[in-house]
Amino acid sequence: MSALLSNAITEAFVEDTTQGDERIRLEAELNLLRETIGGFKFATTKPYWNQKEKKEKGAGGLFSITINPYTCKGCAICVDVCDDNALTMVTQTKESIETLREDWNFWLDLPTTPPQYSRIDDLDEKVGALETLLLDKHNYQSMASGDGACLGCGEKSTIHLFTSTVTALLQPRVKKFIGKLNVLIENLENHIRLKLSNTVDLTDTQALMQAIQTFSGRDLTLANLSESLLAKHPGEPIDPQWLKRVTQMLEKLKDLRWRYMEGPSKNGRAEMGVVNSTGCTSVWASTFPFNPYPFPWTSHLFQDSPSVAMGVFEGHMAKMVEGFKTVRQVEMELAGGYDPEESGNFFATLTGSNSAKKSGICAHCGCDGR
Numbered sequence: 001m002s003a004l005l006s007n008a009i010t011e012a013f014v015e016d017t018t019q020g021d022e023r024i025r026l027e028a029e030l031n032l033l034r035e036t037i038g039g040f041k042f043a044t045t046k047p048y049w050n051q052k053e054k055k056e057k058g059a060g061g062l063f064s065i066t067i068n069p070y071t072c073k074g075c076a077i078c079v080d081v082c083d084d085n086a087l088t089m090v091t092q093t094k095e096s097i098e099t100l101r102e103d104w105n106f107w108l109d110l111p112t113t114p115p116q117y118s119r120i121d122d123l124d125e126k127v128g129a130l131e132t133l134l135l136d137k138h139n140y141q142s143m144a145s146g147d148g149a150c151l152g153c154g155e156k157s158t159i160h161l162f163t164s165t166v167t168a169l170l171q172p173r174v175k176k177f178i179g180k181l182n183v184l185i186e187n188l189e190n191h192i193r194l195k196l197s198n199t200v201d202l203t204d205t206q207a208l209m210q211a212i213q214t215f216s217g218r219d220l221t222l223a224n225l226s227e228s229l230l231a232k233h234p235g236e237p238i239d240p241q242w243l244k245r246v247t248q249m250l251e252k253l254k255d256l257r258w259r260y261m262e263g264p265s266k267n268g269r270a271e272m273g274v275v276n277s278t279g280c281t282s283v284w285a286s287t288f289p290f291n292p293y294p295f296p297w298t299s300h301l302f303q304d305s306p307s308v309a310m311g312v313f314e315g316h317m318a319k320m321v322e323g324f325k326t327v328r329q330v331e332m333e334l335a336g337g338y339d340p341e342e343s344g345n346f347f348a349t350l351t352g353s354n355s356a357k358k359s360g361i362c363a364h365c366g367c368d369g370r
């Protein structure tokens with residue numbers, strides 16, 4: 001593939017009729033591309049090239065398998081699962097390590113694979129080529145390093161597949177939930193504004209004109225306009241309980257969004273958390289500075305870890321369910337009015353374990369409870 005690419009660049013030079021500076025710039029850029037690609041291996045494959053090109057000219061993608069030399073343990077799982085002898089084991093030499101490092105650095109600079117090359121039809125239902133979730137760099141990089149792991153052991157590869165799958169499954173739901181929070185915040189703000197403006201009678205155009213004239217030459221603000229109108233038409237009194245309630249809801253929604261997007265760490269909500277049950281995983285995963293998890297991780301002895309995990313999970317659920325109560329209350333308010341008297345019992349008995357069933361929102365990830 002590299003030879004084909006190099007030939008294509010040479011042919012492009014021959015066919016190109018550009019002259020002068022433009023030609024010099026083009027040659028410099030294409031030569032730079034040829035140099036940067038170097039010996040990096042691409043392949044044209046049936047699913048990513050042939051089939052895509054057949055459907056739409058120019059839609060084919062090049063395929064490459066790159067090994068991370070900094071984390072590979074030589075377990076050979078990838079060699080076993082890749083068909084057609086795509087990978088073979090070779091003896092480690094200084095040169096082979098150097099090539100792997102160069103290839104890996106090149107891979108790091110590449111953008112992630114666009115979603116149209118994922119061959120997953122439905123991840124929830126496990127339909128399609130599920131392994132292609134690893135083509136998404138964010139999923140792949142759900143875990144890194146872990147270099148205290150033993151040579152030849154596939155444990156790290158297995159855990160990597162687990163963290164990547166959880167990331168691929170949950171992160172789109174989290175993104176969707178943040179989108180929902182944005183819409184609710186906007187709608188609630190508009191709802192409050194609208195209700196407050198309803199307390200002022202804006203139908204009396206005479207009174208409106210008079211107020212505008214009164215403030216002629218001075219700044220006309222909503223406050224002094226309302227004051228002037230209310231002097232003529234006392235208007236509807238605002239229910240202070242309602243105003244307090246909806247303002248608190250708005251605050252809580254904004255706080256929930258902040259926790260997802262920024263939070264005390266400024267990095268947003270962690271994508272997962274792990275309670276590890278001792279063993280090898282506790283050794284290679286806790287060897288500073290090679291901790292492989294970019295999320296909270298804790299390790300306990302065999303007999304302790306299940307109870308620690310249950311405690312962490314229950315605590316997390318209890319915390320999250322408070323946010324989801326607010327979401328549900330806001331939805332009720334926007335749908336016609338939330339009445340705390342009427343719905344008090346519903347919310348008093350809403351917990352982390354029944355939130356998906358009762359409110360349609362899972363307290364773990366914000367999904368609709370599937």
Ligand code: SF4
Nearest residue numbers: 072073074075076078
């Ligand atoms: S750790 Fe195992 S599965 Fe991963 S690249 Fe190395 S040999 Fe392949």
